[in-house]
Amino acid sequence: MRNFTSTQAELGENPLLGVTPIEQVRLDTYCRDEITKTLRGLQEIYRNKVLLKEIQDVLSELVPKGTSWNDGRKGMDLWVIFVLGTLRLSCNWDYDKLKSCYDYHHKIREICGVDLFCDVDIVTGRQTIHDNVSLFTKEIANKISKLVVAFSHELLFPEERELHSRCDSFVFETNVHFPTDLNLLKDSVRKVLSIGGKLASSLKITGWREVKSQQKKFHSLYNKLSKMRHSNSKKEERKEKRRLEIER
Numbered sequence: 004m005r006n007f008t009s010t011q012a013e014l015g016e017n018p019l020l021g022v023t024p025i026e027q028v029r030l031d032t033y034c035r036d037e038i039t040k041t042l043r044g045l046q047e048i049y050r051n052k053v054l055l056k057e058i059q060d061v062l063s064e065l066v067p068k069g070t071s072w073n074d075g076r077k078g079m080d081l082w083v084i085f086v087l088g089t090l091r092l093s094c095n096w097d098y099d100k101l102k103s104c105y106d107y108h109h110k111i112r113e114i115c116g117v118d119l120f121c122d123v124d125i126v127t128g129r130q131t132i133h134d135n136v137s138l139f140t141k142e143i144a145n146k147i148s149k150l151v152v153a154f155s156h157e158l159l160f161p162e163e164r165e166l167h168s169r170c171d172s173f174v175f176e177t178n179v180h181f182p183t184d185l186n187l188l189k190d191s192v193r194k195v196l197s198i199g200g201k202l203a204s205s206l207k208i209t210g211w212r213e214v215k216s217q218q219k220k221f222h223s224l225y226n227k228l229s230k231m232r233h234s235n236s237k238k239e240e241r242k243e244k245r246r247l248e249i250e251r
Contacts, residue, residue, distance in 0.1 A: 005065075005066050005070075005078050005079075005080070005081060006077075006080050006081070007059050007062070007080060007081045007082055008025075008080055008081075008082045008116055010022045010080075010116040010117070010118060011024065011025060011116055019118055019120075019121075020118070020120045020121070021118040021119045021120025021121055021122070021123070022116055022117075022118050022119070022120075023113045023119075025046060025049045025113075025114060025116060026046070026049060026050050028042075028046060028110065028113045028114055030042055030043050030046065030110060037093065037094050038090070038094060038104070038108070038110070038111070039110070041089060041090055041093045041094065042110055042111065042114050044151075045085075045086055045089060045114055046114060048151065048154075049082075051154065054150060054151070054154045057150050058085070058147055058150060059081070061143060061146045061147055061150070062081040062082075062084070062085055062143070062147075063081070064143060065081060065084065065138045065139070065143065066081075078135070079131070079135040080115075080116070082115070082116065083115045083116070083135075084135050084136060084138060084139055085139065085147075086111070086114055086115050087101055087105060087115075087132065087135075087136045087139075088136050088139030088144070090104070090111070091136060092144065098129055098132060098133045098136070099129065101132060101136065102126075102127065102128075102129045102132050105127060105132065106126040106127060185225065185228055185229055188225075189221075189222075189225050192221055193218065193221075196214055196217055196218050196221070197214075197218075199211060199214065200214035200215075
């Protein structure tokens, strides 16, 4: 027997005495801790009933085919499995850490819908958590991830707008010595021209027809620069001549 959320009141019903409605759980909006950020995301999912229904349909795949939803011993709620599975992945926890937080972290218990009046001292066995959360497989997580990403894009970018961007570069002093600095410059320019040419071709941007020619010209300049070294001659006139060649 499985429920999605067995402790949350339906529309028009009064909530259980010790159960805080998930939409009303108070979370610090300024907290940057991974647990709080994950719980806020889960709370936002629960508030959006369309997204929640889609996720519920995916989570229903956790129940093996042929298993009754109404008969038999009560199992862990699908919402709780989803919350614990998400926390385990996003916070990189093992099952011992997951059990400890599920048993004693007040906000996690509120988001899971635990009755903090009647069940405040009840803890869950590690094996029970393992057996249930392990049903939250990689395939299930990927399906839900796609739904959440699509929902986030629709929420943040309700209308497709043209992307305007700009980039800049600057020179800063480092202890990189010759000729390493030239090699880095060569690699940078080579990739800029290569990637820029490919993007221009795919996006049909004009002005990049001579990209191959520019690569050859830069390579020629690079060879010239790599041969420029200050003269080690003891004769001042040769050293001066070499200095003038470099400064040109």
